[in-house]
Amino acid sequence: MGSEYQFEYPEVEEGAPLLPDLDQSDAPYKVILKTGNIVVEYLGSDSDREVGGSVQTQTQAAVRNRRWRVSSEELMRNSPYFGALLDPEKFREGRQFLQRKMMVHRGGLTSEPGNSNGHAFDDEQSPPPFTPDPEVKYLPVIALPSQHFSAKLGVDAIELFLEILCFRSFDEELKAQFNAKLKVLPVSLIARLLELADAFNSPLVVRDTLKRAGYAFGKGKFTPSKFDPSLLKLSEDRIRQTIFVARILNEPVIFQVMTHALLVMGSKAWVNGVERPDCPVFPWRYLSNGIEEELYFRRQCVLNTITDLQAYFLRAYGGLEDPDPKPRPPAPGKPSLSVPLTTLQPRLFQCRYAYGNSSACDAFHLGQMTRFFSLRTKTIFLGSTLIDPDFALDPSDDDSDDEPDHFDSDPHSQHPPTDITAILAALKQCPDYQIDPNHIGCGVRRRFTPPLDCIERFVGDGRGLLGVDILSWPSISSTTTTTTSNNTSNDINIPIPNNRTPTSWTNRTLPRAHIIDIRFSRINAIPLLSRGTSTSRNTTTSTTPRLSPSQEENARLLFTAKKRNWEA
Template structure:
């Protein structure tokens, strides 16, 4: 708690060169050599916000605000409540003295108001100035309109700040009322959206999670799983979107592993079929083990060529290290499998290879992958039952049990989850 001394200049001047989206009529004041942004003419405290950035050091910004911000922030409600913390008691005592000299807070010079210092605004990205971000946040708490829609990166930082000060409800309501998500989607072309970098996708996912945008949560979580943008080491100096909270990061990594394991089981299924004693060639009297051997050899060659199979010695494998998981796009991986040639040992043996058999299974996988994203409703209201990482793995999944048609909302989630998390799968 810091009480500003009396005296000093209180001249006001408009903001210039600010990247903030708040109304341009907001003014800044020079108070005892410090710039104070006036967000409320009747503001009864000066809020000084400080934040330490790993690369650029300490940033600070000061604002004249109303203690009414505590109506929309549990953090400020507890901090400013008289009798709970020293700040609240000091502010109450200062206000009592000010009322003896002024009829209203509008008349009180900024330099005579009690000041409160707050440190740390959360794991935001580095910014040139802390003032515009905090001005946007505090303006929303005051019921003010932002002049423009902040860029997605700024919205992600805004969500982090709102979460830090337990004020997500106010920002969510503002986003809903101003239809911010619809406006951003309306300005984003399909080509631009498809080309978003991992960081841009993660920013959208964090925004969706914190500010309640179900369509973004499902869409961009599915993209992260499909692209393989999971499993990186956590760096606590990086912005929060690189380490998604509420175990979302763990859930996405688990879903990625489950999808890859399922695709690998499909490959293992066909290799097992052609190495078993059961004849796969179905040419009647002309069916032959030579055809099966030919198909097995071509299959192994194809899988090895595209990097999906690694032949390894089984007599002495001490020097062999396990292969690294596939890091590419699973949609591209399925497209690669669709290129499986229709090999023929001669002109009579049509459809003896795996191409005819694998294409319907790839269609089934492609359909299921459309539903690997996080459902906002289930994640928020029934996470323990919904999350893949919490579910008991089925011992056996059978192809005939998979159908997304005429399924209820929750049943559809279960059908997809059971296919991807089963211990064994029967693809025939």
């Protein structure tokens, strides 16, 4: 091209078969690789293009942001999808690409309008989007199939994916700059990138590139490798995306910490239990391989333990007997004494002083506890067992707001906090009530706080003790990925036997505490431990107090115990 020749490329539209070979500032596409011999174009879905207008009305900048100059050799080498797509012996796109490539090398382009094969257009055919100039080199264009992946993955993920595929052709300076940029990219973009790479059957090259760059899971102030209450300030989507990325990149520490954070924070999808989505969702919205169900089960175990602690003190101050009393095993070497059971057990007052109003003292604290748990922390619900929740005085007016409050028996109407750390913090604010100055210390606070500290020690541990250990979990290969109508991947869970999930809390082959003793905010002993087996017939018990050296195991024993002695 002569120095005096000034070429002004015409207004080109989407779907152009050939584009001029120009510099970055003048080209109607983004240049990822200056030596690239092909332009990849993303047309987008119909609904996606409606946002920016029709093909004819979109601005040149919008069209340019959907085109990238890359190397066809790098695409075919690093992506099995492009290796098959650009193969002229397999697909029509490959044959068209070969024809256009041969036209460019042989100079088969003329100034006469023609179709993609270089022949003149018939009257019934539409004219080309632009007229080739004989003094300008051109690059063939291939369009990404818009129905192969979800448009919600974004154009930025497509551009980053193409940059990774062409990484080997970068010079050393450009490689260093790209690695520095890749290391601190947002987790949301990397999650979409990994999903896009899976759609194009190229997860390995993307994973290796992220590992080589030392991906740091964004550049925020939150450290995903250590649990901290500040992690709970992140959105649920951000936490789930971090779990998804950590699983693909094989980062077990981050995976365990972030699954712990999701368990503690709770999920909007767990309000009515774990339900498989009816419509296709991204893989981080529903964790596969039974992990979603496992996190929900563990969370319910923790909440059940907190409920059991509240019920213990309500029964104690209310003078109610344990609904499921179990005798403690005799100490080794001591014979068990046969004590006849009576129908009436003497009531043990919780009042610390043997005054005549000890019964009134207990009743006072029972009322204060009930008020605090139901109104302040909203962790218990007071309702009636006599009322049908579907009953209405006026069946013809189901939306009436004139119904009395006592007919509202929905336990979710009070909206208790979902964050377990917030629940524990609220419970620890229980005031130290007293019925009169002569009953100082008779309240529940001094006895209630140490067990809460024991629970909080496991919930707030920086190692994420309640999270899932991905190294001992079944491989991700045990799931099958399908492509749905809108091309968002959807994992199909395959039932996983218990013997393949050795760390699952639902695994019946693991030992389980029948009785566990808590004293001074710590687990003191496990006097009755079941030996886990696959069948209940072979279940044996151990009466030797034993604590596991693993804090993860102690957490499982505490939160799955059948009975807890809170003041052993």
